[in-house]
Amino acid sequence: xxxxxxxxxxxxxxxxxxxxxxxVTIIAGFLTDHAPEGVSHEEYHQTRIxxxxxxxxxxxxxxxxxxxxxxxxxxxxxxxWSVAVKRVYEAVSSYLPIGAVVMVLILVxxxxxxxxxxHWMDADLYKEFLEDGVTPNPKFDEVLKGKEGxxxxxFFWLRTSIYVVIWCWFQKGFIKNSIEQDLQGxxxxxxxxxxxxxxxxxxxxxxxxxxxxxxxxxxxPHWFSTMYGWYAFSGMWxxxxxxxxxxxxxxxxxxxxxxxxxxHIHDLGKWVFAVSFLWSYLxxxxxxxxxxxxxxxxxxxxxxxxxxxxxxxxMWTVFAMNFVFPMxxxxxxxxxxxxxxxxxxxxxxxxxxxxxVYMMVMPxxxxxxxxxxxxxxxxxxxxxxxxxxxxxxxxxxxxxxVEKHPYLDESIHHHY
Amino acid sequence: xxxxxxxxxxxxxxxxxxxxxxxxxxxxxxxxxxxYWYILLTVSIIxxxxxxxxxxxxxxxxxxxxxxxxxxDWAWDITNFVWWIGIGHAGTLISAVLLLFxxxxxxxxxxxxxxxxxxxVMCAAIFVLLHTGRPWLDYWLFPLPNTxxxxxxxxxxxxxWDVFAVSTYFSISLVFWYTGLVPDFAMIRDRAIKPWAKKxxxxxxxxxxxxxxxxxxFEEVSLVLAGLSTPLVFSVHSIVSMDFATSVVPxxxxxxxxxxxxxxxxxxxxxxxxxxxxxxxxxxxLENYITIKHIEYMNIVIIVTGSIVGVAYLTELFISWYxxxxxxxxxxxxxxxxxYWWAYAAMMTCNVISPQLFWFKKLRTNxxxxxxxxxxxxxxxxxxRFVIIVPTLCRTFLPATWTMYHPTFVDIGIFxxxxxxxxxxxxxxxxxxxxxxxxxxxxxxxxxxxxxxxxAAANHH
Numbered sequence: 001x002x003x004x005x006x007x008x009x010x011x012x013x014x015x016x017x018x019x020x021x022x023x024v025t026i027i028a029g030f031l032t033d034h035a036p037e038g039v040s041h042e043e044y045h046q047t048r049i050x051x052x053x054x055x056x057x058x059x060x061x062x063x064x065x066x067x068x069x070x071x072x073x074x075x076x077x078x079x080x081w082s083v084a085v086k087r088v089y090e091a092v093s094s095y096l097p098i099g100a101v102v103m104v105l106i107l108v109x110x111x112x113x114x115x116x117x118x119h120w121m122d123a124d125l126y127k128e129f130l131e132d133g134v135t136p137n138p139k140f141d142e143v144l145k146g147k148e149g150x151x152x153x154x155f156f157w158l159r160t161s162i163y164v165v166i167w168c169w170f171q172k173g174f175i176k177n178s179i180e181q182d183l184q185g186x187x188x189x190x191x192x193x194x195x196x197x198x199x200x201x202x203x204x205x206x207x208x209x210x211x212x213x214x215x216x217x218x219x220x221p222h223w224f225s226t227m228y229g230w231y232a233f234s235g236m237w238x239x240x241x242x243x244x245x246x247x248x249x250x251x252x253x254x255x256x257x258x259x260x261x262x263x264h265i266h267d268l269g270k271w272v273f274a275v276s277f278l279w280s281y282l283x284x285x286x287x288x289x290x291x292x293x294x295x296x297x298x299x300x301x302x303x304x305x306x307x308x309x310x311x312x313x314x315m316w317t318v319f320a321m322n323f324v325f326p327m328x329x330x331x332x333x334x335x336x337x338x339x340x341x342x343x344x345x346x347x348x349x350x351x352x353x354x355x356x357v358y359m360m361v362m363p364x365x366x367x368x369x370x371x372x373x374x375x376x377x378x379x380x381x382x383x384x385x386x387x388x389x390x391x392x393x394x395x396x397x398x399x400x401x402v403e404k405h406p407y408l409d410e411s412i413h414h415h416y
Numbered sequence: 417x418x419x420x421x422x423x424x425x426x427x428x429x430x431x432x433x434x435x436x437x438x439x440x441x442x443x444x445x446x447x448x449x450x451x452y453w454y455i456l457l458t459v460s461i462i463x464x465x466x467x468x469x470x471x472x473x474x475x476x477x478x479x480x481x482x483x484x485x486x487x488x489d490w491a492w493d494i495t496n497f498v499w500w501i502g503i504g505h506a507g508t509l510i511s512a513v514l515l516l517f518x519x520x521x522x523x524x525x526x527x528x529x530x531x532x533x534x535x536x537v538m539c540a541a542i543f544v545l546l547h548t549g550r551p552w553l554d555y556w557l558f559p560l561p562n563t564x565x566x567x568x569x570x571x572x573x574x575x576x577w578d579v580f581a582v583s584t585y586f587s588i589s590l591v592f593w594y595t596g597l598v599p600d601f602a603m604i605r606d607r608a609i610k611p612w613a614k615k616x617x618x619x620x621x622x623x624x625x626x627x628x629x630x631x632x633x634f635e636e637v638s639l640v641l642a643g644l645s646t647p648l649v650f651s652v653h654s655i656v657s658m659d660f661a662t663s664v665v666p667x668x669x670x671x672x673x674x675x676x677x678x679x680x681x682x683x684x685x686x687x688x689x690x691x692x693x694x695x696x697x698x699x700x701x702l703e704n705y706i707t708i709k710h711i712e713y714m715n716i717v718i719i720v721t722g723s724i725v726g727v728a729y730l731t732e733l734f735i736s737w738y739x740x741x742x743x744x745x746x747x748x749x750x751x752x753x754x755x756y757w758w759a760y761a762a763m764m765t766c767n768v769i770s771p772q773l774f775w776f777k778k779l780r781t782n783x784x785x786x787x788x789x790x791x792x793x794x795x796x797x798x799x800x801r802f803v804i805i806v807p808t809l810c811r812t813f814l815p816a817t818w819t820m821y822h823p824t825f826v827d828i829g830i831f832x833x834x835x836x837x838x839x840x841x842x843x844x845x846x847x848x849x850x851x852x853x854x855x856x857x858x859x860x861x862x863x864x865x866x867x868x869x870x871x872a873a874a875n876h877h
Contacts, residue, residue, distance in 0.1 A: 080421055146740040187423055205727050213738075224739040226672035226731050270516075281650060285674040292662045293669050297741060406423045413419035416518070 005256055007396040015389035022382010026053070029375045036369045043116075050106070050115035051365040052376055056383040057106050058216060059357045061099030062236030063243050063387065067092035068171045069204055070240060072197035075190075080407035081267055081414045084260050087402060088251065089244045090178060091394035095387050096171045100164040103215065107160060111153065117365050120144055120151045120221040143222050151218070159214060163207045170200040178402065185404035208233045219364035223301045227286040232360075234279040238322075239353045241271050242346045247391065249339050249346075256400055262337045263414050269336030273326055276349065280323035305359060309368040318359055321352030354380060419863070422873050426866035427521055429704040434858050437705075441854045442604060444700045449847055452699055460839035467833005470826045471546065479549050481826045487819035488809040492827040493547040495801040496834065498656055499684070500540035501582065502677075502797060504589070505649060506685025507533025511592055512645035515638070520860045521713050524705045527600075527853045528696060528846070529689045530593040535841045536688070537586045539834035544578070546830070574658040581655040585648050592641045598624050599634065599855040650674075653681040660804065667747030667808045670735070676728035680797060683721035683767070686714050687793035692842060694787045696851055705852055708781050715780040718793065722771035725800075729768060747808060755820060756807040763803050766796020 026049065035044035067089050074082050074089075082089075110118045119125070125141040126148050144151070177193040209229025217228045225231075245268045251257045252265075290298045306312045325348050335341045362370045402408060428437075474481055484491045507529040514522040545551050557579045559569045569576050601621035608614040624630060654674035661673040690711070697706040733752075736744040751760050770792055774780040806821050845851075862868050 078424070143740045147738055150738060190423075202723070205723060206730075209727065209731060222740075224735050226670045226728075226735045227675070228671075229731065230672065230675060277647075281654075282675060285654065286671045289658070289661050289669070289671045289673070293664050295664060295669070297739070407421045410419055410421040 002256060002258075003399045003401045005251065005392075005395045005400050007392045011392060012389070015385045015392065018381050018385025019389065020382075020385075021378050022380075022385060025375060025378025025382060029379070033375070039369075045114070045116040047116065048366050048369060048371070049375060049379075050109070050117055051361050052379045053102075054106055054117055054365075055354070055357050055361045055376075056379055057099070057102045058361070059239065059354050060095065060383050060387050061103050062232075062357075063240045064093055064096030064099045064171075065167060065208075066233075066236045066240035067244060068096055068167065068174065069201070069208075069237070070244070071174050072170070072200045072204070075194045075197035076201060078194075078407075080410035081264060083402060083405050083407045083411035084264050084414070085244070085248050085257070085268070086178070086405070087395065087398060087400050088247050088257075090175055091391045092240065092243050092247065093171050094175065094394040095390045097168045098386065098390055100168055104160065104164055107215070111157075117361075118218060118221075120147070120218060121153075147221075156214065159210060163211050166203060167207070170196070170203075174200075179398065181405060182399075182403045187406050190406050208236075216360055219361060220301055220304075223298065225286055225290065225298065225301070227282060227289075231279075231282045231286055234275065234282050235353055235356050238272070238275040238279050238349065241268070241275050242350050242353075243387075243391075244268065245272055245342060246346045246350070247395075249343060251395075251400065253339070259401060259412050261414065263416055264411075265339075265342070266333070266336045267414075269330060269342055272342075272346070272349075273330040273336065276322060276326035276330075279353075280319070280327075283319065283323075304363040304367070309363055309370065311359065311363055311370070314355065315359060318352055318355045322349055322356060325349065325352070420869070422869070424864070424869075425707075425709045426869050427524065427707065427709065427864040428857070428861055429707055429866045431867045432704065432861060432865055434861065437854055437858055437861065438603060438607075440702070440704070441850050441852050441857075442607060444846065445604060445848060445850065446607070450699065453843060453847065457840065457843045460836045460843060463832050463836025464840050465833075465836070467830050467836055470829030470833060471542070474546060474826055474830065475551060479547070481824060483821055483823040483827050485819055485821065487812065487817040488806055488821040490547075490805050490809060491821050492802075492823055492831060493543045494659075495798065495805055496831050497540050497543035497547070498677075498801045499798050500536045500543070500834065500838075501656055502653060502681035502684045502801075503688045503794075504533040504536035504540070504585075504685065505653060505678070505681035506689050507531070507536075507593075508585075508589060508645050508649045509682050509685065510689070511596075512642040513649060515642045516646060520864055521710050523856045523860060524702075524707075524710055524852055525689060525693060525714070526856075527593075527596065527849075528692060528842075528851050529685075530589065530596070531842065531845045531849070532685075532688060532692060533589050534586070534593060535838050535845075536685075537582065537589065538841075539838050541582070541586075542830070542834060544582070574655060574662050577655045578659060581648075581652045585652045588641065588645055588648060592638075592645055595634070595637055595641065596853055596856070597849060598622055599626065599630075600850040600853065602626065603854065604850065649682075650678055653677045665808060665812065666741070666743040667736075667751065668804070670732055672728055672731055676725065679721045679724040679728065680767075680800060683718060683725055684794060684797035686717050686721065687790040687797070690714055690718075690786060690790035691794065694783060694790070696846055700846070700851065702852065705857065708783075711783065711786055712777075712781050715774045715786060715789075718771050718789075719774045719780075722767055722793070726768035729764070743813070746811075750811045751803055751807050754807055754811060756803065756810070759799050759803050759807065763796055763799040766792045767800060770796075 029049035029052065030046060033046040033049040035041050070089055071086075071093055073079075074086075107118075109115055110121050113121070116122070122139075124137065124139045125144050127137050128140050128145070129135060130137050149155070173196060174193065177189050177196070181189045181193070209232075212229045212232035216232055217224070245265075248257065248260065248265065248268060252260060287302065290302055293299075304311075305315050326345055329341060329345045330336055335345075358372075358376075405411075432440075479493075482491070482493070484493070507526075510522050510529045511526045514526075545554050548554055548557070557569070557576070559571075559576075562568060598621055601617050602624035605614060605617035605621050608617055654677065657673035657677035660668035661670060663669055693706055694711075697703060733748055736748040739745070751757075770789065773785075774789070779785050810820055811818055
């Protein structure tokens with residue numbers, strides 16, 4: 001049984017090719033991203049290309065992060081069936097450290113005022129008077145002044161570093177324990193990891209929301225929604241689930257993972273179906289409650305995404321792609337066991353959720369100056385290449401099937 | 417048959433055969449009830465009767481006999497409604513969501529949890545029907561073709577969505593519960609000696625014959641109903657939360673309400689299931705079926721949902737400050753430090769802080785502690801709804817309408833009455849219906865029974 005995945009030169013070259021496209025696009029982006037008409041050069045800060053980096057930075061980091069979450073969830077919930085694909089979601093989670101570094105670099109660039117995605121990073125906004133102490137500061141922002149305690153740089157950076165360091169520490173720990181488990185067998189390491197996974201979930205329960213507020217919701221610095229953290233979480237989760245299922249299908253097609261049967265694929269398909277519903281539910285509740293009450297402070301978010309800057313078509317497309325498609329196409333049992341179906345739906349909602357992140361970022365940053373052009377496509381392909389490279393490399397490092405997991409037998413005999 | 421890992425603990429203890437399971441589960445129905453059952457039933461019926469008295473008094477006089485007033489126009493009525501509806505959710509979650517997740521431990525608890533759901537929804541219905549003020553016109557809640565004039569129900573109102581959500585919920589839960597009972601009724605029918613019992617269970621079992629075709633249809637129906645019920649777990653309490661969240665009242669309008677209400681509902685529901693099952697397990701000697709492991713799993717669900725609710729409380733609190741909206745900030749300040757601070761403190765302690773004690777394995781496997789905790793959680797979740805409703809309404813935009821709320825004996829009486837009704841129904845259920853889904857339970861005997869697991873482990877080595 002061939003459980004050792006070979007990262008072939010051909011595949012490697014494809015990922016390098018994608019990364020090269022990304023790199024060229026980003027460089028070209030910085031060279032060509034000029035202020036649109038009516039905006040002065042000083043105020044523009046090359047927002048389009050930076051916003052692109054943020055979209056991909058967040059989207060792909062989310063895949064790694066939520067694969068880590070899924071890994072922890074499997075331990076805590078004593079899940080057996082997924083053990084057969086454990087190495088796959090472990091490999092997907094290994095993108096987390098890289099993704100987190102990219103995210104931090106984007107934030108550092110903001111703090112150094114290389115871009116102006118985060119309006120609140122501008123220290124002038126918090127000063128009521130100019131330096132003479134008498135003249136009112138025209139840039140003074142009273143609402144942001146109220147949030148200064150939260151946005152003050154030391155506190156923001158403290159939070160950011162805690163999220164990133166501790167997430168990555170847990171991810172590395174899970175992988176280390178998983179390898180150790182294969183070497184030693186028994187149940188000791190398994191139970192130890194279970195405890196560790198429970199602490200990760202507690203930490204994650206808080207930080208998944210706060211990170212979403214800090215890095216994404218704050219792009220619209222005046223706006224707020226209590227649902228935002230959970231909505232962002234569900235979007236990242238579904239993206240991770242699709243990535244996992246696409247990798248499993250890819251490996252199956254290549255003749256690997258012989259012990260993964262249709263029941264495993266069906267269960268993964270159910271997760272995609274269920275989390276799609278979760279995302280749609282949270283998206284809809286947030287939208288409906290804000291739309292229904294029509295309170296100015298809150299409705300502005302959807303006003304920007306529907307009427308103000310011409311995003312309406314995209315907004316509804318995203319909802320349809322991420323809700324209607326998986327609902328109709330994955331409803332039946334047979335569809336969840338059919339590779340072709342799963343790949344089609346998987347690709348549709350992978351793009352759909354990338355566009356969802358686009359809708360989180362763009363209306364708040366580039367506003368009316370939005371394009372879905374070569375810059376967006378190229379940057380996304382570059383990041384995709386990077387993720388594919390990291391995940392393939394992680395897959396090729398270890399046996400594709402765990403060897404001594406206490407639930408391994410139950411997972412291999414998974415049939416229903 | 418399914419293969420099960422050795423490290424999983426058995427879910428059926430002792431040396432049980434299929435026949436022994438039947439004997440154990442049918443015993444309370446065929447035997448005589450003990451005196452505790454009669455005592456509990458008497459107390460419940462007295463409470464129930466007292467509730468009916470208060471209810472009749474309300475209908476005869478009007479809801480002016482309640483403590484609700486011009487400022488606080490929703491109080492115990494809606495608090496109790498949301499509380500009872502929430503409790504019902506555990507039944508649906510256990511029977512539908514846990515079925516989809518193939519959690520075998522659900523089989524010992526699903527029957528009583530589903531019964532609990534139905535009784536809880538009936539209790540909840542009393543409050544909505546009554547709070548309209550003129551319950552004899554309650555059929556106006558339905559969009560009936562209208563011959564009295566051009567008046568039509570308001571489809572834009574979440575209160576109307578509630579009518580649809582709750583009635584759908586009740587019907588589906590009832591069908592789900594009853595479908596599961598059919599093979600078990602047939603089992604009692606086949607054993608019955610008394611002619612009236614044979615007749616009674618014969619009618620209830622719909623002529624179940626136990627053929628392969630019957631079983632195949634039974635499984636199909638269960639799966640379809642599970643598929644229909646799963647969205648209901650989410651939709652019912654989401655729509656209940658929208659009764660508040662679609663308003664522009666600070667403290668009510670917050671987008672996290674739907675999922676947070678759902679988590680809270682499951683939380684309180686599991687607490688109620690624990691309260692009931694710990695009693696049932698004791699008086700009917702079902703320790704081999706509702707094991708410590710079952711209790712532990714339920715306690716884990718309590719920690720998880722309690723913590724989700726905790727995260728939601730903190731999110732609301734933080735965002736109210738972060739929003740910079742003075743009214744929002746005041747609403748939460750008032751909740752925590754205003755005249756009803758003690759209700760807020762009770763809510764936080766019972767719902768967020770005390771369930772964290774279940775992190776200790778010793779405590780979550782201790783029956784007495786679990787029982788006390790299940791009651792604490794139920795109290796906490798009642799206070800959560802009270803905190804959302806009363807302190808908010810007693811300090812709204814117009815200070816001239818600021819007022820306090822004091823429940824009258826009628827408020828308390830009706831609430832006590834619903835608790836009495838709930839327990840009356842539950843006790844009758846547990847006496848005449850099988851409290852454990854024995855047909856389903858038998859399907860896991862060979863993979864999760866203690867005896868079979870020990871044998872399998874011995875063969876393996």
